[in-house]
Amino acid sequence: MYLFLNLKHVQKTINSLTLSTLVCRKTPYFTVLCKGLLQPAHGPAGHSLFRIRLFSKLSSVSQSQDFYCEDPHEANKRIMKEETASAVESGQDKQTLPRGKWANKMEFLLSVAGEIIGLGNVWRFPYLCYKNGGGAFLIPYFVFLFFCGIPVFFLETALGQYTSEGGVTAWRKFCPMFEGVGFASQVIVIYLNIYYIVILAWAIFYLINSFKSPLPWSTCGNWWNSDACHNRSGFLSNPELYHREANWSFLYNVSSSDYLDMFNYSDPIIIKSPEEEFFRNRVLRVSDDMSMGAFNWDLSLCLLFAWVICYFCIWKGIKTTGKVVYFTATFPYLMLLILFLRGVTLPGAREGLMYYLYVDLSKLADPQVWNDAGTQVFFSYAVCQGVLTALGSYNKYNNNCYRDCFALCCLNSATSIFAGFAVFSVLGFMAQDLDIPIAEIMAAGPGLAFVAYPRALSLIPGSSFWAVLFFLMVLFLGLDSQFVCVESLATAITDLFPSRLRKPGAREILVLVIAVICFLFGLPFVTQGGVYLFTLVDYFGPSGTSLLVIACAETIVVAWIYGADRFLDNIEDMIGYRPFPMLKYLWLFVTPLICLLTVLCGLVQASPFKIEGYSLGFGYSLLAGLLMAAPLICIPAFIFFALYKDPKRMTRPSQDLRQIRPHNPLLTLCGSVIFKAQEQTKESEEIRNEKLSEDSSKV
Numbered sequence: 001m002y003l004f005l006n007l008k009h010v011q012k013t014i015n016s017l018t019l020s021t022l023v024c025r026k027t028p029y030f031t032v033l034c035k036g037l038l039q040p041a042h043g044p045a046g047h048s049l050f051r052i053r054l055f056s057k058l059s060s061v062s063q064s065q066d067f068y069c070e071d072p073h074e075a076n077k078r079i080m081k082e083e084t085a086s087a088v089e090s091g092q093d094k095q096t097l098p099r100g101k102w103a104n105k106m107e108f109l110l111s112v113a114g115e116i117i118g119l120g121n122v123w124r125f126p127y128l129c130y131k132n133g134g135g136a137f138l139i140p141y142f143v144f145l146f147f148c149g150i151p152v153f154f155l156e157t158a159l160g161q162y163t164s165e166g167g168v169t170a171w172r173k174f175c176p177m178f179e180g181v182g183f184a185s186q187v188i189v190i191y192l193n194i195y196y197i198v199i200l201a202w203a204i205f206y207l208i209n210s211f212k213s214p215l216p217w218s219t220c221g222n223w224w225n226s227d228a229c230h231n232r233s234g235f236l237s238n239p240e241l242y243h244r245e246a247n248w249s250f251l252y253n254v255s256s257s258d259y260l261d262m263f264n265y266s267d268p269i270i271i272k273s274p275e276e277e278f279f280r281n282r283v284l285r286v287s288d289d290m291s292m293g294a295f296n297w298d299l300s301l302c303l304l305f306a307w308v309i310c311y312f313c314i315w316k317g318i319k320t321t322g323k324v325v326y327f328t329a330t331f332p333y334l335m336l337l338i339l340f341l342r343g344v345t346l347p348g349a350r351e352g353l354m355y356y357l358y359v360d361l362s363k364l365a366d367p368q369v370w371n372d373a374g375t376q377v378f379f380s381y382a383v384c385q386g387v388l389t390a391l392g393s394y395n396k397y398n399n400n401c402y403r404d405c406f407a408l409c410c411l412n413s414a415t416s417i418f419a420g421f422a423v424f425s426v427l428g429f430m431a432q433d434l435d436i437p438i439a440e441i442m443a444a445g446p447g448l449a450f451v452a453y454p455r456a457l458s459l460i461p462g463s464s465f466w467a468v469l470f471f472l473m474v475l476f477l478g479l480d481s482q483f484v485c486v487e488s489l490a491t492a493i494t495d496l497f498p499s500r501l502r503k504p505g506a507r508e509i510l511v512l513v514i515a516v517i518c519f520l521f522g523l524p525f526v527t528q529g530g531v532y533l534f535t536l537v538d539y540f541g542p543s544g545t546s547l548l549v550i551a552c553a554e555t556i557v558v559a560w561i562y563g564a565d566r567f568l569d570n571i572e573d574m575i576g577y578r579p580f581p582m583l584k585y586l587w588l589f590v591t592p593l594i595c596l597l598t599v600l601c602g603l604v605q606a607s608p609f610k611i612e613g614y615s616l617g618f619g620y621s622l623l624a625g626l627l628m629a630a631p632l633i634c635i636p637a638f639i640f641f642a643l644y645k646d647p648k649r650m651t652r653p654s655q656d657l658r659q660i661r662p663h664n665p666l667l668t669l670c671g672s673v674i675f676k677a678q679e680q681t682k683e684s685e686e687i688r689n690e691k692l693s694e695d696s697s698k699v
Contacts, residue, residue, distance in 0.1 A: 096498070096499060096502050096503060097502045097503065097504065098502075099164065099393075099394075099498075099502070100317055100318050100319065100394060101318075101394050101395070101396060102318060102322055102394050102395060102396075103322055105399065105404070106326075107318070107321075107322030107323075107325065107326075108322075108391060108392075108394065108395055108399070108404070109404060109407075109408065110322075110325040110326060110329040110330070111318075111321060111322065111325045111329070111391050111480075111484060112157075112388065112391055112404075112408050113325075113329050113408060113411060113412075114325045114328055114329035114480030114481065114484060115382050115387055115388075115391070115480065115481050115484040115485070116380060116381055116382045116408065116412045116481075117329070117332075117411070117412055117415050117477070117481075118380070118477050118478060118480075118481035119199060119449065119474065119477050119478050119481070120376070120379060120380045120416075121380060121412070121415050121416045121419050121477075122336075122419045122423065122448075122449065122473075122474070122477060123423075123446070123448040123449045124376060124379075124380075125376060125380070125416040125417075125419065125420060126356070126419060126420040126423045126424060126448070127442065127448055128372050128373075128376055129356060129420055130355070130356070130424075130439075130442050131372070132363050132366075132368075132369040132372055132373075133358075133359065133360035133361065133362070133363030133364070133369065134355070134356060134357055134358035134359055134360055135356075135357045135358065135359040136359045136360050136361050136363050136364055137363070137369065137372075137373065138417075139364060140364065140369055140370045140372075140373035140374075141373045141376065141377065141413075142413075143373070144370075144373050144374045144376075144377040144378075144594070145377050145409070145413060147586060147590050147591060147594055148374065148377060148378070148551065148590075148591050148594055148595060149377040149378065149381050149383065149409065150405070150406070150409050151555070151583060151586045151587060151591050152378075152381075152383045152384070152551050152554060152555065152591065153381050153383055153388060153405055153408075153409060154401070154402065154405040154406075154579075154583070155554060155555070155558055155587065156383060156384075156386075156388040156389045156392070156554070157388045157389070157391070157392040157401050157404070157405050158392065158401050158402070158405075158567075158570075158571050158574070159171075159174060159389055159392070159558075160388065160389035160390060160391065160392030160393035160395070161392040161393065161395040161397070161399060161401050161574060162397075162570050162571070162574060162657070162658075163393065163657065164393050164397075165389075165393055165495050166182075166386070166389065166390045166393060166488070166491040166492040166493075166494070166495040166496075167182050167185050167186055167189075167385075167386025167387070167389045167390050167488060167491070167492045168182035168183055168186060168386070168492045168495065168496060169182070169492070169495040169496060170182060170389050170393065171557075172654075173653060173654035173656065173657060174557070174558075174562060174653055174654075174657070175557050175561055175562055175650075175651055175653065176642055176646075176649060176650050176651070176652070177561075177638070177639055177642040177643075177650035177651050178553065178557045178561070178635070178638070178639070179638045179642070180634040180635040180636070180637055180638030180639065181550060181553050181554055181557065181634075181635055182386060182389075182492070183631075183634040183638065184384075184546075184550050184553075184631040184632065184634040184635055185384055185385050185386035185389075185550060185631070186386050186488075186489060186492050187630050187631040187634065188384065188385045188386075188541070188542050188546065188547070188550075188631055189385050189386055189387065189485050189488050189489050189492075190489065190518075191537060191541035191542055191627070192385070192482075192485045192541075192542060193482070193485050193486055193489060193514070193518045194518050194521045194522050194525075194537075195522065195525055195534055195537045195538065195541065196478065196481065196482055196485070197303065197306050197307065197310065197478075197482050197518070197522060198303065198522060198525040198526065198530070198534060199446065199474075199478050200302075200303075200306040200475060200478045200479060200482060201299055201302040201303040201305075201306050201526065202283060202299075202302075202446070202450060203471050203474045203475045203478065204302040204305060204306060204475065205283055205298065205299060205302045206283070206450065206454070206467075206471045206474075207468065207471040207472065207475060210464055210467035210468045210471055211464065211468065212464070213464050214458075214463075215454070215457075215458050215463055215464060215467060216278060216282070217274055217275045217278035217279070217282075217454055217455075217458065218231070218274060218275070218455075218458035218463065219231065219274055220274050220277075222274075222278075222282075224277060224278065224281040224282040225274060225277050225281070226272065226277060226281070228271050228272045229271075229272055229273070229274055229277050230271045230272070230273070230274075231273065231274050273451070273455060275451045275452075275454050275455040275458070276451050279446075279447075279450045279451050283296075283299065283450070284296070284299075284528070284530065284531050285528050286528060286529070286531055287528040287529045289529075289614075290529055290532045290611065290614050290617070290620070291528075291529050292524060292527045292528065292529040292530070292533075293527050293528025293529050294527065294528055295523065295526060295527050296526050296527065296528070296530075299526040300523060300526050303519065303522060303523070303525075303526055304519065306479075306482075307515050307518070307519045309479065310479065310482055310483045310486060310515065311511060311512065311515045313328075313479070313480075313483045314483045314486055314487050314490070314511060315507070315508050315511050315512070316507065316508070317487075317490075317507055318394050318487075321483065321484070321487055324480075324483075325480055327476075328476050328479055328480040329480055331472075331473075331476050332473045332476045332477045333415075335469050335470070335472060335473035335476075336415075336418070336419060336422055336473060338469060339422050339426070339466070339469065339470060339473070340418070340421060340422040340425065342426075342460070342466065343421075343422055343423075343425030343426040343429070344421070344425045346425065346426065346428075346429035346460070347429060347432060347433075348428040348429040348430075348431060348432030348433065349425035349426075349428050349429055350428065351428045351431065351432065351438070352424040352425050352426070352427050352428015352429065352431065352438060353421060353424055353425055353428065355424060355428065355438050356420050356421065356423075356424035367601045367605060368605065370598065370601070371544065371598055371601060371602050371605075374544060374548065374594075374595075374598045375543075375544030375547070378544065378547040378548065378551065379542060379544070379547065380412060380416065381409070381412060382481075383547065383551060384546075384547045384550035384551050384554065385485070385488070385542070385547075386488050386492060387484060387485060387488040389488075390487065390488040390491040390492065391484070391487075391488070393491065393495075397574055397658075398574055398575070398576070399574070399575075400575045400576075401571075401574070401575065402571065402575050402579050403575075423448070423453065424438075426453065426456045426457070426460075427441060427442065427452065427453075427456055429456065429459070429460075430452075430455060430456035430459060433459050434459075441455070441456075449474055453470065454467065454470075457470060486511065486514060486515070486518075489514060490507070490510055490511050490514060493510060493514075494507070494510065532611050532612070532614070532620075535611050535612075536611065536616075536620055536623065536624060536627075537627060539609065539624075540609075540623075540624040540627040540628050541627045543627075543628060544598075544602065545599055545602060545603075545628065546628060546631050546632060548595040548596075548598055548599045549595070549599060549632055549635075550631065550632075550635075551591070551592075551595050552591075552592045552595040552596055552599075553635055555587045555588075555591045555592045555595075556592055558587055559584070559587035559588045559592075560588070561651055562651075562653065564584045564587050564588055565584065566659075567587075568583070568584060569659075569660055569661060570657075570658070570659070570660070572660075573658065573660045609624070
């Protein structure tokens, strides 16, 4: 039972009764010392007036103040009466389910860890290190991490916990004018929900084939192989035909000793590995041009199976999500550790690790290196996607999200670096075994996970066992990232229409509708030209430009319009102490400035985008423009909508949000207030806190 404080002065008489039966609530700003019971001449029924002393932790100044305090026995009766009345409510309110909370902190931590630690840690980060100067890439990476990644990561998580709302309604309550920031992040999530799960379909296809011996991608001579296929056991796809003692009379009526002389060796010979041909010709069945072609029905079934798994992981909301992540978020670490231990014991692993850690400081002068670092940080930390806000909204109000966010950020970066050791140790062994430079086998993106690494695993004794472990790890790394993205979208839609969607059975139907729609939109990605579409959406959808612009908007809204000090007050009210003071200045200046400069540098250095040497046609160019414009146009669109709807309240936060002290940030230009809506509201902060304290006493 909390002490209900009514901040109004009344006439009082001192009474000698004590407050031993009451519990005084401590706030981050004041320690409440109960002194004596005061009986008001005219007061609310069931209330008594108490004189208490407030001791300020900030100014070390104490002052006496009189408050109305509800008698605990009367409060218990009132609460029981209200609960009984609530239980017998009829109609729509009777069936509306309460918004859930995480059962414990571990469910929240594992859910966020499962989202941010995904395939990008395994295939993108190691490749970027190789591409951008090895260990030198860690310098711009950590610069973006500490000055942009962590501040925005914490901002979004704290926003969700403070508002207890999803990615859209959180911004609506926080600053109605910038509700478009929430919609922009949900557009990014929709992109991810459609195309990211295609990678899981590939992983499922590989996992099924990993149980075969020999591995189907380790040999030539299969129906999907071409004459250009070769492996280490021969020159071309059928090396036994090229023995010099063979008889070639059935082809050219010449012996094999003369056969090779018939080639014109001035022409380049194009050779391909069996792993590359398995991925392109068997899994993807890539078309010769950029046309969509026919559906790959086996890959379509894998995509359907991936959606079925995803649906049953989240169909009941955080009740199932919180339990599933205990396995999906921890199992990949076990697999990664096993692969690392096996990799470092292979011959050639040392050379691979040295290649990974080699420092080329000259790369730091290339702006593209810094752009790659910023994009990697923003994408791998799942910022500007509404996911962190949705997951944070299920936290209890007093959860220490500040400590949680810092721990999760450290875990994510450590996983990326550790994954690089696991990858390069195996690639080093492969380079030594094939006697080729490691630069020739390094690949970017899916090529690393589905071509280079499987090729290395096929060289290890017991290759089927290691392939099963690797693709299980890939599957679970992508699975929890996928279903958390779906959870974010479902949470945002539910919070937009709570009266209709917070009913028994509505959640299951909503998730099913999302899954079916995203599955249908994902079918073009499993056609013969699907890999081209995948590359296009991956580059222009959740692109670095979109994420950086959204991050810049978020920090400006929080720090300049809502007020950095005000938000830090809210955070202090939640966790009990004020975060690191530098955080305020990062939100105000450093983070938006770095994001803006990175966007400008990227635009200046932009070059025509090509997919495997193909220039984008009109259709692909139009789609690329729409993918980039769709999330960004949401922000100005809702600004104009707020100006039209209610200009006096467009920057005023919702009255439901708890404010521990009056605060009125003003955005000024040349000494003039830009938005009059920022002026002090008529309703006092005391009355608002009175209402919120009454609500909290029911918990």
